[in-house]
Structure formats: C-alpha cells, structure tokens
Amino acid sequence: xxxxxxxxxSTSISHDVYDRFSPARKRVIVAVIxxxxxxxxxxxxxxxxxxxxxxxxxxxxxxVINLTVGxxxxxxxxxxxxxxxxxxxxxxxPIYYSSLPxxxxxxxxxxLSRTVTELTISRAIQGFGAGSVMSVGAATISDIYRVExxxxxxxxxxxxxxxxxxxxxxxxxxxxxxxxxxxxxxxxFGMALAALIAIIVFxxxxxxxxxxxxxxxxxxxxxxxRTRGWRFVxxxxxxxxxxxxxxxxxxxxxxxxxxxxxxxxxxxxLSYTVGVRYGLTNPAWVGACFLPAGxxxxxxxxxxxxxxxxALIDGRKRRGGEWYPEDRLRxxxxxxxxxxxxxxxxxxxxxxxxxxxxGLVIILLCLLANGIGVDIVLSPSGTYTVDILHDRSAExxxxxxxxxxxxxxxxxxxxxxxxxTIGIAATNTITAVMGWLTFVLIVIVIxxxxxxxxxxxxxxxxxxxxx
Numbered sequence: 001x002x003x004x005x006x007x008x009x010s011t012s013i014s015h016d017v018y019d020r021f022s023p024a025r026k027r028v029i030v031a032v033i034x035x036x037x038x039x040x041x042x043x044x045x046x047x048x049x050x051x052x053x054x055x056x057x058x059x060x061x062x063x064v065i066n067l068t069v070g071x072x073x074x075x076x077x078x079x080x081x082x083x084x085x086x087x088x089x090x091x092x093x094p095i096y097y098s099s100l101p102x103x104x105x106x107x108x109x110x111x112l113s114r115t116v117t118e119l120t121i122s123r124a125i126q127g128f129g130a131g132s133v134m135s136v137g138a139a140t141i142s143d144i145y146r147v148e149x150x151x152x153x154x155x156x157x158x159x160x161x162x163x164x165x166x167x168x169x170x171x172x173x174x175x176x177x178x179x180x181x182x183x184x185x186x187x188x189f190g191m192a193l194a195a196l197i198a199i200i201v202f203x204x205x206x207x208x209x210x211x212x213x214x215x216x217x218x219x220x221x222x223x224x225x226r227t228r229g230w231r232f233v234x235x236x237x238x239x240x241x242x243x244x245x246x247x248x249x250x251x252x253x254x255x256x257x258x259x260x261x262x263x264x265x266x267x268x269x270l271s272y273t274v275g276v277r278y279g280l281t282n283p284a285w286v287g288a289c290f291l292p293a294g295x296x297x298x299x300x301x302x303x304x305x306x307x308x309x310x311a312l313i314d315g316r317k318r319r320g321g322e323w324y325p326e327d328r329l330r331x332x333x334x335x336x337x338x339x340x341x342x343x344x345x346x347x348x349x350x351x352x353x354x355x356x357x358x359g360l361v362i363i364l365l366c367l368l369a370n371g372i373g374v375d376i377v378l379s380p381s382g383t384y385t386v387d388i389l390h391d392r393s394a395e396x397x398x399x400x401x402x403x404x405x406x407x408x409x410x411x412x413x414x415x416x417x418x419x420x421t422i423g424i425a426a427t428n429t430i431t432a433v434m435g436w437l438t439f440v441l442i443v444i445v446i447x448x449x450x451x452x453x454x455x456x457x458x459x460x461x462x463x464x465x466x467x
Contacts (some may be wrong), residue, residue: 034160040130045168050181077405079131084398089213102129111185139394143206151308159301166294170287296371307331308380326449339373341435348428
C-alpha cells in the first residue's frame, strides 16, 4: 500500500453543496462563529486574575474559588460531548439557540452570585452552555467550505479560540483592578447575548441537506407509512469519544494536546514567572504580558490556514489530482519542530538566568513565537480531523476538545508545583520535549496516514474531484 492510496471510500461529498452561500455570506458566518468561539476560553482566562477578589467578596479562600475554574473546564468538556451528536442529528441552528441562552444565564447568574454555592452552579451552567461552540463551530465552517478552502476559514476560527486565553487575563485584571469581578461576568453576558443575536440574524442552517439524523428518521417514517414528524431522540453524549479509536485521529489529537500544553505552561503561571521575576506588581501590567501571545494568534491564524490549504493543493497537483488528506499536516511542521518547542525552552532558560529588561523582552518574544506556533499546529490539525470525518465533524471536534481539556487541566494544576520543585528551566525543558513529540507524531501520520486509516473503518470521507 502506497502513501497515495486514498482509503477514503465510505462517504462522498458533492461540491454543489458548498455553493449554497456566496463568498461574502460565508465570511459573515465565519466571523459570527469566531466571535462566539472567543467566549468560552475568555470565560476561563478572565476569571483567574479575579480569584483573590472573588474569594474575599464571598468570604472563602482562593483554593475554593479555584475549584470553580476546574469545574468550568470539566463541565465545558462534557458540554462539547453532549451538544456535538445533537448538532448532527437536529442541525447546527437548534444547538446554538439552545446553548447560548444557557451561557447568557450562567454569566448573569455568576455576576449576581452571593454565595460560593450560587457561583459554583452558575459557572457550571456557563460552562455547559459554552461547550457547544467549541465543537459545533468548526463543524459549521466545514459545512460551507470546500476542503481546499477550509483551512483558511478554520484558521480564523481557531485564531479566535486561542485569542481568548491571551486577552482574557488582561480583561480580567483590568476589571478586578478598576471595577469588580462581577463586571467581568456582565461583560461575558453581553458577549454571549451579542453572539446569540448575531447567530439568529446571520447564521442559516449549514448542515448539508438530507444529512441530519432527524431528516433520515422522518424519511424512514414516510417510507414505512408513518407520519410522526419531529421528535426528541436521546443520544449518547460519550459516543464521540469512540472516534479516538482511529489511530489518525488519536495521534493528531495527542499531538495537538502536547502543543496546547506548551501554551498553558507559559500562560498559567505568567504572574509568577514574569510578574515576580521582573517586578511587575500591577495586575493590569501582568495582564498586558499576555498580549504578545494574542498577537501571535492573530498572525498565526491566517498564516496557518493559508499554509494548510496550499499544502493540500500542492500535494494534489503532485499526485495528478489524487487527494491525500495528510498533505494538510505538512503545514504544521515548522511550528511543531521550531516555534513551539524552542519558544518554551528559551522562555524557561531566560526566566531563570536572564535578568532585567533584556530578559523581559526575550520572554515577550517567546510568547509571540509560541502564539504563532500553536496556531500553525492546531489549526491544520483540527481541519485535518474534520476533513477525514466530515459527516461527524462536530463529534470529532468534541472528542478532541474533551481529550485536550482533561490533560490541559492536569498540566495547569501541575505547572506551578513543578516550577517550585525543579525550577522553570527544567519544567520548560520537559515541556519543550513534548513539543518535539508533537513533530514526531505528525510526521508518523503524514508518512503512514493511509496505512493507519486501513486499521479501522471509521466512515472516512472521500472527496470527489471537481468535474
């Protein structure tokens, strides 16, 4: 079996389905989904700088309030698993219409909370509502763009998702310093409400005609002479995790997890590694140090998308029109080999051994490089998983997101104890090795993708060439 063997015989997609919307309409859809995708990570990152104020306001400890951060991430991960299969069964629109009001409700309730119990319940509702866009957003984009155009649009979406953790701490720090932690929750309520209104006004149903589970069920009823119409069907929220049985999906998701962990290792302890080390005592100034990572995401998002689409198109030309989906992953290699691991390694060595303004400048440049590198890895990787499992695109994104959430939560909890025990240079060196493992895993998938797909039939998607 050669590298060029497609092994994607299960599902065919007509290109006519991608011409339902004009290019301008597609750009509006991407913008709306990107705006909605920004909220979920923003709700996490903006809360962390406010923890001391929240603890004081609710007469408890920072440790107790920190538990609500972990709970939010956990419930959000569960939410992605719940919403994803329903988006394939009922369509994208009903999921947005159901989940975003919950995000609004949770944010408003959090702002009005007077006890730890009220805050905990509010954050759980907030996280569950936020989980939908993390899985359904990428699926929505894959519904409207051809495979050779999809990477650029996905780059914008992933850029927004990754921009949240970089900008949120600054916003949270400013809110905590100059207003109140409750004000930040009201901002999140406003963001969620604006996203909901934009989706109602600008977002059509994007699922391909006749592919929804409810459509097939109604068609089956008509064939059998029954007229039951629309009904609620209970779906298994954990069914999405079965997609990780695919070696291609698992290896790419694992590689993406290692990459995202480098981002967490740099950003989570930033107030300690940069604030304390370089004498930045104002929370707003510490929050400003997150901006280079955000700028990196802004630069990396369109760059990653264009590189991924170009790699796919060039590979197809080399093979005389044959589509080999792993070609898209070639765009990740500069980020996986150089930008991600080297930025983490240099950051750690600088923070431990270089003092003064020179050290701070190097660290900010490392954050910029990491922001670009993470986008270059995650965006094509996420698009690749959607490419090969288009009919279950929301579910594969849910499985990816949930898998990453678990290990990133562990990394978030472990990074500060590790720095305190073995030092930041050693901690970041270990993390850099994980970055290089990303490169190894992706090379394996690029080289042996067809063979790996042959191990287990997951209903991989076949793209038919333009006629």
